[in-house]
Amino acid sequence: MNRLRKAILTALALALILTLSSCAGKFDDPQKIIDDALASGAFSETLEPVENAELMYSNFGLNSSMVESAIFYMSSGATSETIVYLKAKASESMYSVALVAKARVVTLKNSESGYRPEEIPKLDNARVIEDSKSRVVILIVANDYSKLPEVLRDAPLALE
Amino acid sequence: MNRSKRRARLGLGIVLYILLGLLAIAAIFIFIYVLRHPSDPTTPIAVPSGASASPSPSSESPSPTAEETPEPTPTVEPSPTEPPTPTPEPARFIDGFGRDVLDFDYGQPVPEAEPVGDDFFTDTAFIGNSLTEGFMLYSGLTGVDGFAAKSVSVRNIETVHVVFNGDVINLMDALALKQYGKIFIFLGINEISMKIAEIHDAYGQVIDDIQALQPDASIYIQAITPVTAAAAKDKGAIFNNDRIREINAQLLLLSWEKKCFYIDTFEAFADERGNLPAIASFDGVHLTANYYKTWLAYLKSHAIDKTDYGRKADLQ
Structure with missing residues (x-):
């Protein structure tokens, strides 16, 4: 009898763990997402993290009241390649945060047009991932999108 | 008888x-x-004109008391010449490193000195192209304003737009929003195909325009940084370090003409052959993130402080 009770409790505990782990979003571990993307070979240069978040908020036109956390990996000048992870403070901010990410692509495209035309296809194919469950927006400007991890590769285009 | x-x-x-x-x-x-x-003292002695008639006390002759010493009367009055006008010492303005700003030679690069801290860059703006964008992102310097875009050059700086405080705004309009104490300019690489005389004149006009907007700011002209040997081969004959040196010579000339401080950022990155080391760049022109920190370190060790004194010196 005791054995049966033990087995039932163990099974319930396992079920609970599995349920909880399935609740964790695909985008809840930002550093893993970024590391996987950087290691995928989708970028033509080594992107570096920008530590000056205040500057990036300013460059992107982000309001700190709508973003809980952000990670920026940018080109140091040679290309327009980028991967940015933005976590909205509230579900209501998701739309605005995604809009900022898409606007950034337009800004980059304007900046590159007539200057480095080879960057334009990268920007035309930029991805913006919106995951309302985890309140995460990810912007990717890559050199070879086909090499991105699947979870990022199939995301909608930013300029659609 | x-x-x-x-x-x-x-x-x-x-x-x-x-x-x-x-x-x-x-x-x-x-x-x-x-x-x-x-x-x-009882014997009056002729005193040469202009010299003191009073006897000077010496160690051999202790000064006599007032009672013992009658007031000497010079026999020769000093000639009534005009009192000599003291020649004013020229004001000396010493910067934070003991250098005399009055003597600063704008025709020379700012020399190396004890590095300053980040606070030197309070009230500073950086203007430039994609390398300035990289500097803003990766130098680690905070609390400064950057007016930079990839395509900025002396040809389009009056019309180009930059992202500033989240808004896309005309660069010169953005610069006019606030008065700065120091303005660092980095231009020239996008102009590499222009004629030297055109670069000189257009860059000079940019300096004039910035000085008009920012009359109290000191202007720092940063030399174009070198490119890698590979980039010089890949990007054509005109895109090489000899050409960059040629343009930099014009920037030094402009520094002298416009009384700007010339920062030799070419020297900061050039290896023994005068090229940008391959490890310092992905594309041969732009720096990798760590080298923007090197750039900042160079600016800190080639800072000239109290530039307002320099301006006063200019007026003399």
Whole structure:
């Protein structure tokens, strides 16, 4: 009898763990997402993290009241390649945060047009991932999108 | 009778001669005494014009008391010449490193000195192209304003738009929003195909326009950084370090003409062959993130402080 009770409790505990782990979003571990993307070979240069978040908020036109956390990996000048992870403070901010990410692509495209035309296809194919469950927006400007991890590769285009 | 008269006259003559001899001897003694006691306050001595008539106390002759010393009366009045106008010492403005800003030679690069801290860049703006964008992102310097876009050049700086405080705004309009103490300019690489004289004139006009917007700011012209040897081969004959040196020589000339500080950022990155090391760049032109920190370190060790003094010096 005791054995049966033990087995039932163990099974319930396992079920609970599995349920909880399935609740964790695909985008809840930002550093893993970024590391996987950087290691995928989708970028033509080594992107570096920008530590000056205040500057990036300013460059992107982000309001700190709508973003809980952000990670920026940018080109140091040679290309327009980028991967940015933005976590909205509230579900209501998701739309605005995604809009900022898409606007950034337009800004980059304007900046590159007539200057480095080879960057334009990268920007035309930029991805913006919106995951309302985890309140995460990810912007990717890559050199070879086909090499991105699947979870990022199939995301909608930013300029659609 | 006649004989006695003659004797009397003779005696009187001898007495007179003796008296005259005694007077002569006395005069000689007085003369010798005066010669031996020239500082005797009771003896007036001719004083050269303009010199003090007062006796100067010396260690050998302790200063006499006021009662003992009568007021000396100079026999020769000093000539009534105009008092000499003191020549004012030129104001010396020493910067934070002991360098005399008055003597600053704008035709030379700012020399190396003890590095300053980040606070040197308070009230500073950076203007430039994609390399300035990279500097803003990766130098680690905070609290400064950057007016940069990839395509900025001396040809389009008046019309180009930059992202500033989240808004896309005309670069010069953005620069006019606030007065800065220091403005660092980095332009020239996008202009590499222009004629040298055109670069000189257009860059000079940019400096004039910035000085008009920011009359109290010191302007720092940063030399174009070198490219890698590979980039020089890949990007054509005009895109090489000899060409960059040629343009940099014009920037130095402009620094002298416009009284700007020339920062030799070419030297900061050039290897022993005068190229940007391959490890420092992905594309041969732009720096990798760490090298923007090197750039900041170079600016810190080639800072010239208290530039407002420099401006005062210019006015003299």
